[in-house]
Amino acid sequence: MYLFLKLKPKSELYVDDVSKIKKYEGTPSLIKIRNEELMNIAIKKIEDLRKEFELSVSENVSENPLSAHPKLSKEQLIKKGLIKEVYTTKDYIVDK
16 A cells, blocks of 8 residues: 655655655655554654644544445446456467
């Protein structure tokens, strides 16, 4: 999972500077979340931003926000247009 944040790019461990890529100019810091340690670093960065901008935490947010949504089958997800199936074909060489 990738987390892009609007932090000043620093030479911090685990935070990559992607400011030179035009697409990410507005969010120049990237944390690649690959394990629990990096997840904790990302959560700390988000918490630091929350404090810096004096944002409050919503009281009605559950521990697992996905628990409020029912699980949908693959067919239901396709029908709603949330995912799509992609098929590939291979070219076969036939000996004559």
